[in-house]
Amino acid sequence: MKVAKFGGSSVANATQIKKVCDIIKSDDSRKFVVVSAPGKRNKEDIKVTDLLIELGDTYASGKAYESVFEKIVKRYADIIEELDLPKSLLDEITDSTKKTLESDEPDEIKFDAVKASGEDSSARIVSAYLNKIGIQATYINPKEAGMIVSNQPGNAQILPESFPEINKLRDREGVLVIPGFFGYTANDKLMTFSRGGSDITGSIIAAGVKAELYENFTDVDSVFSVNPNIVENPKEITVLTYKEMRELSYAGFSVFHDEALIPAFQEKIPVCIKNTNNPSAPGTMIVAEKEQNGNCVVGIASDTDFCSLYVEKYLMNREVGFGRKLLQILEDEHVSFEHVPSGIDDMSVIIRNSEFTPEKETRVVERIQQELQVNTLKIRRNLAMIMVVGEGMKSTIGIISKATNAFAEANVNIEMVNQGSSEVSIMFGIEEEGLERSIRSLYKAFFG
Structure with a gap:
């Protein structure tokens, strides 16, 4: 049936x-x-x-x-x-x-x-x-x-x-x-x-x-x-x-x-x-499951029209609840996010441009500055996200190295990388203008 x-x-x-x-x-x-x-x-x-x-x-x-x-x-x-x-x-x-x-x-x-x-x-x-x-x-x-x-x-x-x-x-x-x-x-x-x-x-x-x-x-x-x-x-x-x-x-x-x-x-x-x-x-x-044979990467996908909200604050990692407060501000303004790569003192939130209108941006920026007292706040638009996808990547040596070399050969700067808890994908953020060069270079690296 x-x-x-x-x-x-x-x-x-x-x-x-x-x-x-x-x-x-x-x-x-x-x-x-x-x-x-x-x-x-x-x-x-x-x-x-x-x-x-x-x-x-x-x-x-x-x-x-x-x-x-x-x-x-x-x-x-x-x-x-x-x-x-x-x-x-x-x-x-x-x-x-x-x-x-x-x-x-x-x-x-x-x-x-x-x-x-x-x-x-x-x-x-x-x-x-x-x-x-x-x-x-x-x-x-x-x-x-x-x-x-x-x-x-x-x-x-x-x-x-x-x-x-x-x-x-x-x-x-x-x-x-x-x-x-x-x-x-x-x-x-x-x-x-x-x-x-x-x-x-x-x-x-x-x-x-x-x-x-x-x-x-x-x-x-x-x-x-x-x-x-x-x-x-x-x-x-x-x-x-x-x-x-x-x-x-x-x-x-x-x-x-x-x-x-x-x-x-x-x-x-x-x-x-x-x-x-x-x-x-x-x-x-x-x-649901498949046998792994050969190249663990199955596909390279991409999407455009993203922006990043970047905040930096000294000793952020010691401030209990900082991440929750930042995301709460976005929730209050009805803004959904896609990815949240972070470091010790900084954090980025990746948002689709359609979610982050100029009016919402103004309110979010004001609230972050007033409520979180950050040292740096930057917003970058015209970003593209590229996903290298395949089960088993997390346990395969050299995947990120191969990908970053491909970006270098395409003369494209990587703005951010996020693998996090995902076992099947690695996300790279770049400027939109370098998208097609990057895709071709990545395809050559992983599929010949």
Whole structure:
């Protein structure tokens, strides 16, 4: 029994949806199907979810929204017409989207429902086409599936009581097609996961039904060891552990949502990343444990748009509670942090720029100076983080030496290094302008 999740590129148009249904038809064990909203048909195209966000913003501002609405309807109309599905399906999707938009719900709840309509419409279309080609299929709304989530618009979390309800889906006949990205609160309010949350839905369903395999179909044959936009023809990764994939996805690998593996990880369900356009390719397996052979480094990931908050105070290490007080100030200002490398008399907090707005920066700086009496306080922006990832690195001699030599060969200065308690990754902070040189040099050092 498998759960197959298909991303936005896999349902972007009728041609792709036909491929999806052929994949489902080719394997009777693919009983549970989770779909995203239609993605880009080409590089210049717009994702349906982005159009829906624009629709919600336009409607909320009181401006004329009809042109955006028509773009969305046209996407569905083209798909439904080419699949030769009943026009009544388009009417149903159109009416449902408009009803959601004009509802009396508070704006943040309504906005979640508008965003989620993309996945919901995809599921209805895929289910209808499966039935058309002779496969018994049923559209299952997340509420019916038992997806009970926390009351956090745009950032919902699955609740433990969901899993026994989801497990009941095993008793249903035929293929069940479930929209990703959202669930319902105990009070029947629709809430979405964070962006890219269809991956989360797939993992939750896999955990709930205790699937033998969770297949995540995307538009690449496998996970690469490094960004192929930076390094030409990089090495493919055939097997990864959950921990390695979690580190890679957090640090900029766009193949998988960084929260998505958690439910599958908890149930030790293997995950396979496969290509909708080349389903016979073996893909990348993600497992709980793997045998170590050869190079312990499996991948190099990176992300940009970070800043560092650096504080220095003489005898900081003797001041009980200093770190807690610093982080408390950030918490009070609703600023989340990513890393906290520290020394005896100094401490850095790595924060995403989007979290640390100029207004928050001003308040945080004032409070640190007044409450902590530091000797030095510096803020640096335009930083990039690079993660060298692989199980067994902590016990392998020479990894950091090899990495630092690679930075030197790329003529890039390392601003910070953080391994800390992680056994599967080492983080390097550098200025953004040296990112691509560093990635190429690191790839050469670890993969040849």
